[in-house]
Amino acid sequence: MNYEAGMFGRQERLEFIGEETRKSRKWLWVGIAVIVVVGIAAFFMMSGSKPADPKAAAGKDAAAASGAQMPTVTVAAPGRRTVATIVTGTGSLAARREMPVGVVGEGGVVTRVLVEPGSWVGKGQVLATVDRSVQAQTAESLAASVRVAQADARLAQAELDRAQQLVKNGFISKADIDRRTATRDQAQARVRVAQAQFAETQARNRRLDIRAPESGLVLTRQVEPGQIVSGGSGVLFRMAQGGQMELRTQLAETDLQKLHAGAQAEVTPTGSKQVFKGQVWQVSPVIDPQTRQGIARVALAYDPGLRPGGFAAARIVAGGTTAVLLPQSAVQSDAEGNYVYIIDGKNQAVRRSVTTGEVSEAGVAITSGLTGSERVVLTAGAFLNPGQKVIPNLQKSN
Structure with a gap:
C-alpha cells in the first residue's frame, strides 16, 4: 500500500509542475507581444509616415560639410572718426588758492569768533575779535x-x-x-x-580784529573764544579764495607731455557718481626724478560736493586725431607685429598689417594700414588663415 500511495503523490506533483509551466509560457508570450507593439509604435513616431529620401540626406550632408569649411564671421566697414586722446589720473582735491589767516597785530585774548567752516565771507570781513x-x-x-x-x-x-x-x-x-x-x-x-x-x-x-584778506570760503577754524593769540600762534583760519577748487593729479611723464593749459576735464570724487566739469589750468614744469611723475592741476568751480582733502579721479581730453576705430577683438598680434583680417571681393581672408594708436574704452585707434572702407573682421580673426574663404556677416558701424 505504501508503494501505491507514493506513486499517486508523484503523479500529482508532475501534473502541478506542468500546469505552472504552461502558465509561465503564456505570460512570456504576452510580454514579447507588448514589447513588439511598443517598438513598432516608437519607430513610426520617430520616422514619420513618409520614408526618408536617400538623395535628400546626401544633400544635407554635403551642405553641412560645406558650411564647416566656410565659417561665418562678423565684419564691418568702420570708416574714420575723430578719436579723442584721453588721459586719466587720480589725485586730491584742494583749494585752488588757499589763504592761511593768522594774527597780524600784537594779539591778545580772543573775545568772539564770528564764522564757521563753510561760511562765505567778504574782503575785510571780521572773522574774530581780540580784547x-x-x-x-x-x-x-x-x-x-x-x-x-x-x-x-x-x-x-x-x-x-x-x-x-x-x-x-x-x-x-x-x-x-x-x-x-x-x-x-x-x-x-x-x-x-x-x-x-x-x-x-x-x-x-x-x-586786533582777525579779518579776511579776500572774499572766499572758510575751510577750517583753529581758534576759540578765550584763547590767547599772538603773531606766533600760527594759522587760525584757512580760506579758499573765491571758493575755487582744484584737483591735483599725479600723471606719468609721458601723459604730462600730452596736456596743455585749457584742456577740458571731468572729475569724479571717490564715493560719488556726480561728475564735475573743469579744465587744466597748470601743468607742472618739474618732473619728480624718483617717481617720473608730475602734477596737473584741474580748476573747478565751487560745489558742496567738492571737499578739499578728498580723493577723486580725472578724465582729461588731451586732444584728438582722425583715425579708424576698431574693437580690441579685431586686432591681432604676433612676432611680425599688429594686424587685422579683411575680407576681399572673393570673400577670402586677407591679412593686413596695421599701426595702433590710442587704446580706450571705445576701442583701438588704427593710425595706419586701413582707410576705413575695408570689410574688417571684428571677431574670430585668431581662427582664420590668409586666403581662407568665409561667409561675411556685415555689421553696421556706429
Whole structure:
C-alpha cells in the first residue's frame, strides 16, 4: 500500500509542475507581444509616415560639410572718426588758492569768533575779535591829546591875528609878529603829531580784529573764544579764495607731455557718481626724478560736493586725431607685429598689417594700414588663415 500511495503523490506533483509551466509560457508570450507593439509604435513616431529620401540626406550632408569649411564671421566697414586722446589720473582735491589767516597785530585774548567752516565771507570781513580794553584807553588818551593840540593851535592863531592888527598902529614890533607866527606853527605841528599818533593807535587796534584778506570760503577754524593769540600762534583760519577748487593729479611723464593749459576735464570724487566739469589750468614744469611723475592741476568751480582733502579721479581730453576705430577683438598680434583680417571681393581672408594708436574704452585707434572702407573682421580673426574663404556677416558701424 505504501508503494501505491507514493506513486499517486508523484503523479500529482508532475501534473502541478506542468500546469505552472504552461502558465509561465503564456505570460512570456504576452510580454514579447507588448514589447513588439511598443517598438513598432516608437519607430513610426520617430520616422514619420513618409520614408526618408536617400538623395535628400546626401544633400544635407554635403551642405553641412560645406558650411564647416566656410565659417561665418562678423565684419564691418568702420570708416574714420575723430578719436579723442584721453588721459586719466587720480589725485586730491584742494583749494585752488588757499589763504592761511593768522594774527597780524600784537594779539591778545580772543573775545568772539564770528564764522564757521563753510561760511562765505567778504574782503575785510571780521572773522574774530581780540580784547582791546587797554588799547582802547590808549586811543582815548591820544584822542584827547589831539584835541589839546588843536586848542593850542587855535589860541596861537588868534594871538597872531590880533598882533597883526596892532602892528599897523605901531604898538607891536615886527619881531613880536615873527615870534607869534612861530608859536602858531609849532602848535599846528603838535596837532599833526598828535593826530598821527592817534591814527597809528587806531590802526593797531583795527589789526586786533582777525579779518579776511579776500572774499572766499572758510575751510577750517583753529581758534576759540578765550584763547590767547599772538603773531606766533600760527594759522587760525584757512580760506579758499573765491571758493575755487582744484584737483591735483599725479600723471606719468609721458601723459604730462600730452596736456596743455585749457584742456577740458571731468572729475569724479571717490564715493560719488556726480561728475564735475573743469579744465587744466597748470601743468607742472618739474618732473619728480624718483617717481617720473608730475602734477596737473584741474580748476573747478565751487560745489558742496567738492571737499578739499578728498580723493577723486580725472578724465582729461588731451586732444584728438582722425583715425579708424576698431574693437580690441579685431586686432591681432604676433612676432611680425599688429594686424587685422579683411575680407576681399572673393570673400577670402586677407591679412593686413596695421599701426595702433590710442587704446580706450571705445576701442583701438588704427593710425595706419586701413582707410576705413575695408570689410574688417571684428571677431574670430585668431581662427582664420590668409586666403581662407568665409561667409561675411556685415555689421553696421556706429
